[in-house]
Amino acid sequence: MATDPTTSALAEREPIGVIGCGWVGLVTAACFAELGHDVHCRDIVPEKIESLARGEVPIFEPRLAELLERGRERLSFTTELAPVLERARLLFCAVDTPPTHSGDADLSRVERVVDEIGESSDHALVMKSTVPVGTGRAIARRREGLGYVSNPEFLKEGSAVDDFMGPDRVVVGAEESASAFAERVAAVYQPLGAPIVRTDVASAEMIKLASNAFLATKISFINEIANVSEELGADVTEVARGMGLDERIGPKFLQAGIGYGGSCFPKDVSALKQLAGNSGYHFQLLTAVIEVNELQKRRTVGKLKKHLGSLVGREIALLGVAFKPHTDDVREATSLVLAARLVGEGANVRAYDPVAGAHARELLPGAHVSGSALEALDGADGAVLVTEWPEFRELDWAGEVRERMASPLIVDGRNFLDGHALAEAGFSYEGVGRPRGALGAPSPA
Secondary structure (H helix, E strand, C coil), X not given: CEEECCCCCCCCCCCEEEECCCHHHHHHHHHHHHCCCCEEEECCCHHHHHHHHCCCCCCCCCCHHHHHHHCXXXXXXXXXXXXXXXXXXXXXXXXXXXXXXXXXXXXXXHHHHHHHHCCCCCCEEEECCCCCCCHHHXXXXXXXXXXXXXXXXXXXXXXXXXXXXXXXXXXEECCHHHHHHHHHHHHHHHHHCCCEEEECHHHHHHHHHHHHHHHHHHHHHHHHHHHHHHHHCCCHHHHHHHHHCCCCCCCCCCCCCCCCCCCCHHHHHHHHHHHHHHXXXXXXXXXXXXXXXXXXXXXXXXXXXXXXXXXXXXXXEEECCCCCCCCCCCCCCHHHHHHHHHHHCCCEEEEECCCCHHHHHHHCCCEEECCCHHHHHCCCCEEEEXXXXXXXXXXXXXXXXXXXXXXXXXXXXXXXXXXXXXXXXXCEEECCCCCCCCCCCCCCC
């Protein structure tokens, strides 16, 4: 595997095709347009294409709408693949690969794209979608003339544009037969100045799965440390700060909380575990990572019951629905598990999120979606901070919130609030991995 800081030559303003206008596809299209490329986007959902053609952005992602507007003259949107094939030779595939009931990835959308492209030797399918190791080789066997390049994305929701424009690395995987296409893919990224990791297809596919699995492992590890810290009287925020100063460990993904969620970590961890199992290997570590993540969400319910006893008829406010701040994505969000568990315990759940409210109405059966944080907190017997939206820190906790709540109990699932200030205001405060004497806001990483 070679890591090269540059490629041989700057790409001419190469026309680019993007297949799939979801979150990854739109960020990819907008950023390539920002770099000066003409980008031709295709999606099979007519309503999505029509709204994009009108300049409407169907998802919430910081800076994305701005880039799409600025690049409108370089962007086109269609439901047909033919005009994309005519205008572009590099086809970035960003269609969904959701898990099936067996835990394997559903590659039906990828396969449809491959079938539509056919036997063309003038095009390269550049795979942005997360696929199992071996997918690229299987496609290459089916379509010998089609160039295939693995180019996994490493974008974080809420900072995807910045991640694309300032990546830690760009991975380009290709076999010898597609080396010319791989050079062209590497060249379009050269203006970003990031290291280009050139490798084979299978290794590129594994890099994506292994990276996300490692980060999820790091989260589950610090959550286990948090749980032990609660029992032993240590403060996990101090523990994480001390650990993170070790350059071998680093501070990122060491924030204890109520578990990871979203469209990537749960899916990719399960996919790698399933892939290992299919090959005959039991990935015991990932089994534990998944188990810890599920248990972490349920510990929150236990903290509420510790203070309130039975939750039957209790009014519980969930502050935050999205799986993380600065996104409207609720896929695999902790809030979904918490709401379902609380409803199952007989509680009346009110949920509020500044961006993901519309999605919450569809996915939180049995819960009331409030129009504001104060509405959700009005008359609440307890509140759980699920998503660390900045506006939750700015609430008048000591004044209006304290007066509105029936019982001043807050379970801070992200160690986001100032526990000392809340305690002084008369709240019962529960953080994650923090003893009763350590109620301050978390130390900065």
